[in-house]
Amino acid sequence: MPSLARGHILRFRAPAGAPSRPIVERTALILAGGSGTRFWPASRRARPKQLLALDADRSLLAQTVDRLGPLVPPERVWLSTTAALASAVTAQLPGIARERVLAEPAGRNTAPAIAASLLAMPAAARQGVVAVLPSDHRVADPEAFRAALAAAFDAAERFDRIVALGVTPRWPETGFGYLELGAGLPDGGALREVIRFREKPDRATAEAFLASGRHLWNAGIFVFRGTRLLEEIARHAPELAAGLERLAGEPERAEELYAELPSISIDFAVMEHVQGMAAIALDCGWDDLGSWQALYEVLPADAAGNRTHGQAVAVEATGNLLFADQGLVAALGVSDLIVVRTGDAVLVAPRERAQEVRRIVERLEAAGRRDLL
Amino acid sequence: MPSLARGHILRFRAPAGAPSRPIVERTALILAGGSGTRFWPASRRARPKQLLALDADRSLLAQTVDRLGPLVPPERVWLSTTAALASAVTAQLPGIARERVLAEPAGRNTAPAIAASLLAMPAAARQGVVAVLPSDHRVADPEAFRAALAAAFDAAERFDRIVALGVTPRWPETGFGYLELGAGLPDGGALREVIRFREKPDRATAEAFLASGRHLWNAGIFVFRGTRLLEEIARHAPELAAGLERLAGEPERAEELYAELPSISIDFAVMEHVQGMAAIALDCGWDDLGSWQALYEVLPADAAGNRTHGQAVAVEATGNLLFADQGLVAALGVSDLIVVRTGDAVLVAPRERAQEVRRIVERLEAAGRRDLL
Numbered sequence: 120m121p122s123l124a125r126g127h128i129l130r131f132r133a134p135a136g137a138p139s140r141p142i143v144e145r146t147a148l149i150l151a152g153g154s155g156t157r158f159w160p161a162s163r164r165a166r167p168k169q170l171l172a173l174d175a176d177r178s179l180l181a182q183t184v185d186r187l188g189p190l191v192p193p194e195r196v197w198l199s200t201t202a203a204l205a206s207a208v209t210a211q212l213p214g215i216a217r218e219r220v221l222a223e224p225a226g227r228n229t230a231p232a233i234a235a236s237l238l239a240m241p242a243a244a245r246q247g248v249v250a251v252l253p254s255d256h257r258v259a260d261p262e263a264f265r266a267a268l269a270a271a272f273d274a275a276e277r278f279d280r281i282v283a284l285g286v287t288p289r290w291p292e293t294g295f296g297y298l299e300l301g302a303g304l305p306d307g308g309a310l311r312e313v314i315r316f317r318e319k320p321d322r323a324t325a326e327a328f329l330a331s332g333r334h335l336w337n338a339g340i341f342v343f344r345g346t347r348l349l350e351e352i353a354r355h356a357p358e359l360a361a362g363l364e365r366l367a368g369e370p371e372r373a374e375e376l377y378a379e380l381p382s383i384s385i386d387f388a389v390m391e392h393v394q395g396m397a398a399i400a401l402d403c404g405w406d407d408l409g410s411w412q413a414l415y416e417v418l419p420a421d422a423a424g425n426r427t428h429g430q431a432v433a434v435e436a437t438g439n440l441l442f443a444d445q446g447l448v449a450a451l452g453v454s455d456l457i458v459v460r461t462g463d464a465v466l467v468a469p470r471e472r473a474q475e476v477r478r479i480v481e482r483l484e485a486a487g488r489r490d491l492l
Numbered sequence: 493m494p495s496l497a498r499g500h501i502l503r504f505r506a507p508a509g510a511p512s513r514p515i516v517e518r519t520a521l522i523l524a525g526g527s528g529t530r531f532w533p534a535s536r537r538a539r540p541k542q543l544l545a546l547d548a549d550r551s552l553l554a555q556t557v558d559r560l561g562p563l564v565p566p567e568r569v570w571l572s573t574t575a576a577l578a579s580a581v582t583a584q585l586p587g588i589a590r591e592r593v594l595a596e597p598a599g600r601n602t603a604p605a606i607a608a609s610l611l612a613m614p615a616a617a618r619q620g621v622v623a624v625l626p627s628d629h630r631v632a633d634p635e636a637f638r639a640a641l642a643a644a645f646d647a648a649e650r651f652d653r654i655v656a657l658g659v660t661p662r663w664p665e666t667g668f669g670y671l672e673l674g675a676g677l678p679d680g681g682a683l684r685e686v687i688r689f690r691e692k693p694d695r696a697t698a699e700a701f702l703a704s705g706r707h708l709w710n711a712g713i714f715v716f717r718g719t720r721l722l723e724e725i726a727r728h729a730p731e732l733a734a735g736l737e738r739l740a741g742e743p744e745r746a747e748e749l750y751a752e753l754p755s756i757s758i759d760f761a762v763m764e765h766v767q768g769m770a771a772i773a774l775d776c777g778w779d780d781l782g783s784w785q786a787l788y789e790v791l792p793a794d795a796a797g798n799r800t801h802g803q804a805v806a807v808e809a810t811g812n813l814l815f816a817d818q819g820l821v822a823a824l825g826v827s828d829l830i831v832v833r834t835g836d837a838v839l840v841a842p843r844e845r846a847q848e849v850r851r852i853v854e855r856l857e858a859a860g861r862r863d864l865l
Contacts, residue, residue, distance in 0.1 A: 432855050432856060432859075434848075434851045434852055434855060443838070446836040446838065447836065447837045447861075447864060448840070449838065449840070449852045450840050451840070451841035451845060451848060451851065452841055452842050452845040452848065453829070453840055453841060456826070458838065458840050460833070462819070463819040464820045464821075465816070465821045465822065465831065465833045466822045466824070467822070467823050467824070467826055467831050467840055468823070468826060469824075469825050472824055472825040475824060475825065476824065478807045478824065479805055479807055479824055482805050483822075488820075
């Protein structure tokens with residue numbers, strides 16, 4: 120594992136001028152700095168969800184890179200992560216050069232991460248089209264995903280629009296934001312205008328969105344010319360833009376100045392304010408795997424009606440998620456539970472309470488059990 | 493750990509004649525060869541229940557030796573176990589000389605184990621009084637236990653009776669055998685005649701036993717002169733007696749001949765047929781810890797209403813047994829479950845189905861998972 124020498128911390132370059140080459144580069148920027156508690160005890164501060172193999176043998180992050188492969192090969196993939204995770208990220212992705220693993224000195228949410236990453240890229244990449252993607256989602260049909268992504272790359276090039284890849288809703292989800300669609304783009308194929316971003320709706324609104332056929336789930340996947348996004352940041356997030364300029368002017372103070380950037384999401388800082396955004400519908404079995412319950416829903420059921428990862432035995436037990444990172448999980452006569460076993464901890468909870476797993480983490484935090492966080 | 497050299501296998505001596513010394517020795521013979529599946533995954537073939545620390549920091553076996561201490565010090569304690577367990581037993585009991593850890597070449601139930609152990613003891617011990625005890629029971633009040641045991645030693649000496657220590661019933665248990673009591677012994681203090689052994693009763697019979705005040709649970713604890721028990725074996729179990737004679741005559745064929753002894757319990761072979769057996773009531777918080785549910789009942793409840801062993805966290809979870817041999821067990825929103833975590837396995841089951849844990853073991857056996865048995 121490489122040590123996090125200072126050289127791996129972001130080095131910023133000033134934005135260059137107009138494109139000098141006719142060939143437009145296609146680059147992917149994967150956001151791999153996230154953390155969370157919803158997959159505890161499998162996920163930990165040092166091993167967040169994107170680094171876990173949950174639904175398959177490879178981690179969600181590695182699957183994200185694999186999925187891009189035929190369209191954006193690893194040589195054109197960049198990663199934004201945190202200093203604390205950079206070693207683990209690099210270790211999982213031997214095909215991605217360490218120079219393209221950008222380690223934020225501090226987590227400041229997605230807007231600073233994306234902006235700083237764009238500034239760290241060579242000018243040709245920044246002037247080309249860039250796809251920004253989360254690293255912890257699941258896609259059942261990678262080919263459908265790539266077809267939509269290719270169309271988004273084309274549209275971002277042709278129209279110089281920011282293009283969102285939104286997911287065709289499959290149920291009235293109240294936990295996601297939505298994109299409200301307008302008319303189709305002239306000569307834009309499947310692309311449609313985005314009228315506005317909609318916050319997480321209540322149940323009735325979500326049902327109306329689902330019925331309307333004019334709303335997509337916001338999956339946090341966007342394609343744009345890098346320089347175009349930097350212009351939008353300058354327009355809609357002047358405080359962030361000013362901070363980035365200071366950073367570019369004093370690279371020796373990068374760590375300190377980065378930590379002073381506003382901590383804000385790219386949606387809230389920029390995307391919700393962009394005029395003329397377009398969207399294309401993703402219909403690729405996308406899932407954000409937001410909880411153990413979500414994982415249960417995508418795993419195949421075994422003969423006993425349980426869904427398992429690793430070694431499990433079930434006797435008169437049904438509807439359980441039996442997840443063994445190590446060793447074996449045995450269930451007798453229980454139903455609809457989450458049972459997770461890792462090297463040092465076990466979690467047992469009803470599946471319907473999967474969203475409350477953080478309460479265990481909070482309890483451990485209060486008890487000073489940093490070894491289990 | 494000592495290897496099981498042949499020298500540790502039983503060496504038999506022929507019974508000696510009449511006692512030559514006026515002082516009667518008091519010896520304890522602890523039966524530590526048992527195996528079972530009811531505490532899986534904590535218990536394994538190589539680490540059966542008696543070797544586990546379930547209700548305290550020390551194993552049930554070590555507690556059995558500790559409990560005898562003030563009455564029968566370790567120098568007069570003998571252990572009967574199997575060749576497969578002898579190393580582990582010896583390792584747990586540094587105070588007991590290896591010569592007194594008798595390893596059966598093969599498990600043949602309690603009658604051969606007790607008889608062969610008596611024959612292996614020095615003549616003075618065999619001619620003295622011997623207490624035979626299981627190694628996997630719990631006693632909440634060791635002083636009360638020793639008081640009853642001391643009375644039984646006295647009675648076995650004075651009357652040359654076989655004395656059973658039977659447990660005063662606390663509920664109408666259908667899983668135990670009972671001793672039906674008759675009149676008090678003349679000049680025998682708390683001792684009473686045993687009229688007969690009663691098999692595991694149905695519920696109505698168990699309730700009648702409990703109400704009668706004339707029945708004790710058979711705890712498998714007996715005190716007798718060693719030579720007296722050997723006489724009873726000769727009388728009631730002639731096949732076993734003949735096998736033991738062959739064994740004494742051909743010590744070089746001990747392993748082979750031992751394996752040919754009838755596999756039979758001391759109760760069935762001898763105790764149920766003995767004339768003039770006496771009993772004394774044990775009122776010492778005895779528990780056979782027959783299942784995870786039984787362990788739940790004896791552990792103290794924590795503030796959340798759960799009973800734990802090792803590290804556990806519970807959030808809105810009540811009435812659970814949370815048992816962590818290693819690592820931590822976290823329960824969220826679940827009730828009345830058994831959750832057990834060992835180095836290589838997890839078990840989750842409702843407490844009320846504790847008796848069915850063997851079904852998991854059977855499944856693993858069928859799957860060839862010897863590593864987990």
